Amino acid sequence: MSSHNATASCQSTSPQRTPSRNPASSLRTLPGLGVSALSLPIALGVGDSTWTTLAPPPSIYDSRDAPWLCAGWPAPMIRPLITKFQFILGFSLVAAAFPYALRAQLVRESTAPPQQKTLPKQESQDAASAQTPPGKKRLSQEVQLTGEESWIDTTIDIQAGEHVLITATGKLRYADAKDDNGPDGLPRGFKDLLRVLPFNEAGRGTLIGRIGDKDTAQPFVIGARHDVLAPVSGRLSIGVNQTDNDTGDGNYAVRIEVYSPEGGAARAVAGQVSSLPGIDNNLFSKLPRRVGDKEGNSGDMVNFLILGSEAAMQRVFTTAGWVKVDADVKDTILHGIIGGLSKESYLTMPMSQLYLFGRPQDYGWAHAEPISVVRSRNHLRIWKAPFQVKGESLWVGAATHDIGFERDQRNDGITHKIDPDIDLERDYVEKTLTSTGLVTEITHFLPDNPMKEAKTATGGTFHSNGQVLILKLDESSADSNPK
Secondary structure (H helix, E strand, O other): OOHHHHHHHHHHHOOOOOOOOOHHHHHOOOOOOOOHHHHHHHHHHHOOOOOOOOOOOOOOOOHHHHHHHHOOOOHHHHHHHHHHHHHHHHHHHHHHHOHHHHHHHHOOOOOOOOOOOOOOHHHHHHHHHHOOOOOOEEEEEEEEEEOOOOEEEEEEEEOOOOEEEEEEEEEEEOOOOOOOEOOOOOOOOHHHHHOOOOOOOOOOOOEEEEEOOOOOOOOEEOOOEEEEEOOOOEEEEEEEOOOOOOOOEEEEEEEEEEEOOOOOOOOOOOEEOOOOOOOOHHHHOOOOOEEEOOOOOEEEEOOEEEEOOHHHHHHHHHHOOOEEOOOOHHHHHHHHHOHHHOHHHHHOOOOOOOEEOOEEOOEEEEEOOOOOOOOOEEEEEEEEEEEEEOOEEEEEEEEEEEEEEEEEOOOOEEEEEEOOEHHHHHHHHHHHHHOOOOEEEEEEEOOOOOOOEEEOOOOOEEEOOOOEEEEEEOOOOOOOOOO
16 A cells, blocks of 8 residues: 555545544554553653644655554654554563563672762863872883784783873774773673673773783773782783674773882782681681581582671672672572573573571672573672671682583482592682781691592582681771672
């Protein structure tokens, strides 16, 4: 049917029709739209007014518009409203179906202390460009980073407490992007929910950095300019916030300036000590050596202790990139369904409840690379002890590394198989947490009658040298209102 015939048909069936003042009531009668609630976005956009139907120019509208014209919609509004309606409907359905996926990617627990009030953009940039880090400049170097390189080693060793001022210029262009982007990266969009970036909170193409071991150090955003106070000593690497199989054309010119700490002495963090006050066999006589399941079957070995407040404990784990596992089973199931959307949703896959001090874990934390996490994940459970050590809160933990699946000997079901060398996971906890600069003292304690070999609650075996890791946390910057 031509547009002219469509108009004629509309006029012939209701030659004197005046549309309702409520466009939503007309929308509910349109072909193919049977959900009355969907009329709300349209009604809000149209307003409360009365109009008459006008015949559209034949070259603009066709037979697909006939139902809308007959329903009393003015011709100039038809196509734009259809486009907006389709977008709103699609986005609403995704948001309703996967609310936790959107939150997992776009809202993450804070890993930094509250920031001061943000200045207007131009004022902030001017202030930043004029400010020089404290201390004496000990090194200045320029490097080139192309869009084909995810990470490069700058060959610069940074000392804890040094300021590292990094500035960058240049452009990258991704084949599927509409525009070039600079070191601040592309604005995050809906498609970013489908990407797993090294730093998920920043946009694709953003200049990022890290200090320390590539397997444990957490990346940070650099952008066009960033003054980093090194929390720990280590090698500085810089990279582009993109997936391994994603490349952009172009390059960034990066200038790196390193300023020695005021006074010239490097900051002392994570010092190894031979002992800590209150950590002795008397303490371990009050601590269960193993956790258990609800039926009382003995499970994982207690292999680390943390001294510090709850706020400091949460801060060190989130800063180190560990993700808090869902306590709600329904949340866990939903995250498992939509696990392809974010690293965080992968990590929050099921972690069974185990018991210590007569109750399930107070916190569950997971740390892993996505994709392989279904079968391989670093995870731990932690309980607050019902007593303190020298006036400090004591957190008792059991950490294991999932490396695959095995038969659960209790019920013939399938469960995760842990790496039998659980000392490797204990050491992994130490490396990740000390990389934050929020650990002040470290020691290892070998209690009387150490546990060196046993079976888990599911029937698997593990072995250890029997030592327990003890970490004392820095309380100076702990958030007073942890989430």
